[in-house]
Amino acid sequence: MNRKVCIVGGATTPFDYGPTGFENIEGGAAECVKETQRDIPEFSLRDIDLMIYSHFSVHFGHQLAPEWIIHDHLGLVGIPHYRVENGGNTGGSALYAAALAVMSGHHDVVGVIGWETMDSVSQSQGSEFIAMASDIRYELLVGGIYPIYYAAMANKWMHENRVTEEDVATIAVKNRNNAMDNPKAQWYRNEHRYITVDDVMNSRLISYPIKKYDCCLMSRGVAFLLVCSEEYAKKVNPDGYVTIDGMGLSSCTIRAGDRLNFPGWIERYGPGYPDMTEFAACRNAAEQAYKMADIEDPLREIDFGEIHDAFSTSEAQIYTALGLADKNNIAQFIRDERTHMHGDIPMNPGGGLMGYGHPVGATGIMSAIECFYQLSGMIPKKHLSRKTEVPDAECGIVNSHAGTGTSISNFIMRRH
Amino acid sequence: MGETEVLTTKKKKKFAYEPVFTEKKEYRPENVREVGFVFVGHEISEDGNVMNQFLHYDQLYTIRHGQNSRFFKGLLDGKILGTRCPRCGDTWVPVRTHCWNMDCNLQKTEWVEMPLKARVHTWTVAGWSGRSSLKRLPIILVYGVIEGSKVAIANELKNVKPWDVEFNMPLKIVFKPPEERIGAIIDFHFEPEDGWEPSPMNKEKERIKKLVEPVYEWVKTLK
Known part of the structure; x- marks a missing residue:
């Protein structure tokens, strides 16, 4: 019998870019741990029996094995540690590793620390570094960076699903405006304004149909999450702990063009899927997580989500991959604002990657932390108001997403 | 002493296949050189609390x-x-x-x-890219399926207005002149098949045109 996996606390540094983001990574990690201790004073660093570090690119950090610097800064010598790297799904994959460690019974209290320092190079150099996770022999050289690959995928998806630029712009508006209630969010701390669909439509072209405000933010940030057994959870946070009831991790091709006829997908879902338009790994990972958490109707049983809105278009594509809508009703699903705070399944109340920010290794951890805050009733304490609290939330989904949909994880979390 | 075996280092026979590279080409631009770690500057905030340092590091990779x-x-x-x-x-x-x-x-x-023939599977018009590609903007990037292939390959589409690209349009593969090729994917690009004509302007094309036009102007301002 597998053990239950719980989350008892976590915190991020403020997410920033450039001059306002001056935390060094080990100092930022220490501040995240201290904030968690203020929330759950019973938690001591001495309780940790495994550390998992979540970091994407050493290109940004100009330091190999930077997790070793953080680990010894925290005084954790002798405690086992390793780093997980899995593109944009690094955070989700680190959480997956932490959950497996607890589930197995081999570890009881696992700390997960994620970070990225993307402002150590220019924006265009940063885009190029990230794009080195695409196949550089075939894709990077022809001028490709991720927004361009995603735009090509979204363009076909939008045509086939009759979703418009204005439709996806509402998602960009929603997440940025949610971030205006979150003092740690990069959008709140920097641009700091409410935006409209017109602002998105008039922002500069990145790659048709994606404009600047359809894109997430490049960020500097650190995040810490505490994953543990139920026994430990009852000890340090008996009233506020959250359980990971379901999880799934799946994979797809590195080059998006390779998934038109991939035998592995044809075997699972039949010919013609996922094409270059659907996130098959997201669907597959969701099916695993739903099965584990006994979810039959995700739209009814899940109250909200923190999902990987690298682009407004990809958040929309994720709705269908998660089974919340299908080809026939996705456009209407978006237009009905089902995922806004006043909708029946709010998505990214914390601001998401477009509002909170996307320091790659920290991102999935940040999403899990926001989900934990919602389920444990901590939003009034962590956000500026109750505007971004999902009332009576019992069940949330966390989604983390890499490459062109190359690795995707989904987690179902519930208030215990 | 005479009984001690003398150890000498000889050129060892390798048991692995070792290719002999006879055709070598060097086309390194003058300003490309590896310099290792070089600190090139620093800055300190007015209140003396924060310091940033600027480190340059560059290296040569061999793609085998x-x-x-x-x-x-x-x-x-x-x-x-x-x-x-x-x-x-x-x-x-x-x-x-x-x-x-x-x-x-x-x-x-x-x-x-x-065959040097393909079809557009999907496409986009990029107005922003990585550092190495900024001056080439706007770039029409298409995923084209080369005739007979089970997969699509990304490459640039040229010789067409950015707003005139269409799904499923027929393409030909065009190579650079032999002396300009380097054995990389950028040795070729896509162009519309001979005789292909764009459809008349419509709402979406006007929208793309509006989005792309400022990109031409912006690129002119790049040094």
């Missing part, structure tokens, strides 16, 4: 194409070489040296010359 070499060498000759599984017949560009079909159990594939 190994079993994929024939594809990249083919580009130098103006050819697109794909691979095909002799068991199931699936054919790919980008190439796979072993079949993707589990039933074929990593069957070694064979090389086949592909």
